[in-house]
Amino acid sequence: MSMKFDIDKFDGSRDFGIWRRKVKALLSQQKILKAIEGPEKLPDSLTVEQKDDMLEMALGTIILNLSDNVLREINDEKTACDVWKKLESLYLTKSLTNKIYLKERLFGFKMDASKGLGKNLDDFKKMTIELANAGENEKLSDENEAIILLNSLPDSFKDVKAAIKYGRSSLSLEECISALKSKELELKIEKKDNGENLFVRGRQPVKNHNNNSNNKIKGRSKTPNYRSQSRNRNGSRKCYFCGKEGHIKKILL
Template sequence: MATTRYEIEKFDGKTDFELWKVKIKEVLGQQKALLAITNPAKYPETLTAAEKKTIEIVDQPTAYDLWKKLNEIYLNKDLYNKAFLRERFFTHKMDVAKSLTDNLNEFKRLSLKFRSIGDNIGEENEAFILLNSLLESFKDVKTAMKYSGEKSLQKQ
């Protein structure tokens, strides 16, 4: 899927505001994002909860308020979310269709999410989870690291 990039200069107060406004509306219209600049009282009744949530994010007056709203929406720390993250982290297996780098990045992302819910299992346990997530093609590496002694899993 191709994305189109639009270049519109920031409004500096010296150019024609009406012309600048038309350009902004055109871009938002093409991206089906005109609701971002629509009065909330005039939102269509058919608006879904997800669409309303997106608009609420965009409608924050300061960067701090936006940051708080994003944390509130996406950093959900309820019991269900914690259980889901724990299960995904502890049962993670690398994807054979992805590169090793992409797999390691995915593991690191899961690890950071796991830590964000307040759980810390320690580096040694995390290393064992990573080791167990390796693909079958790394069987010899896994065996060597598991049974070559305590020092092989410690930081050098």
């Protein structure tokens, strides 16, 4: 039974490191991963025809997962191995300038308060992977990644930052992320509780307040305005009870 895996086509703007890993997993599932290393890497037990089939299948798999603009870049390459090497040379830049740029961006990373913790962590992980792909010796240690992440935290996480910094003898990225997720959950619960406390303290929602105000206004409009009715346009007084002019009967309180 064959299994189908959908991979977003690489268009040159996405994360090449992630795309490359997905395609390698797909080639491995098809048992043709060795084909991208060249014909000489295929098992000697295979016939020439079997090797050709594997090489052809690997080339087709890679091409079908590339967008048209990237295909034009590797149009002259004829084998899966050559296409793979060309893609790495184009999109796994290992120049000194690129390394400096990646490090500056990672070391200066600050979490965006308008995004959730999950999105910020995803952005951070993407930068660490891109730096690791820039060279064999560029991957940061787990502790250094954790330190950079702690330095990127907003003020709302300052208490958990202090607890992590001073409350342990070692530091790992996994423990750091776990603590941050727990803190985020605590902040969400706090926010929810603060909203509910408005009712505990006896405050009414704005909508109800407006309704009460409207009722009061309507109530006033129905109350007879005796003062306005006690005089006509000529200034003569009218009786408060019968409404006729010429006499006024006082109201005894």
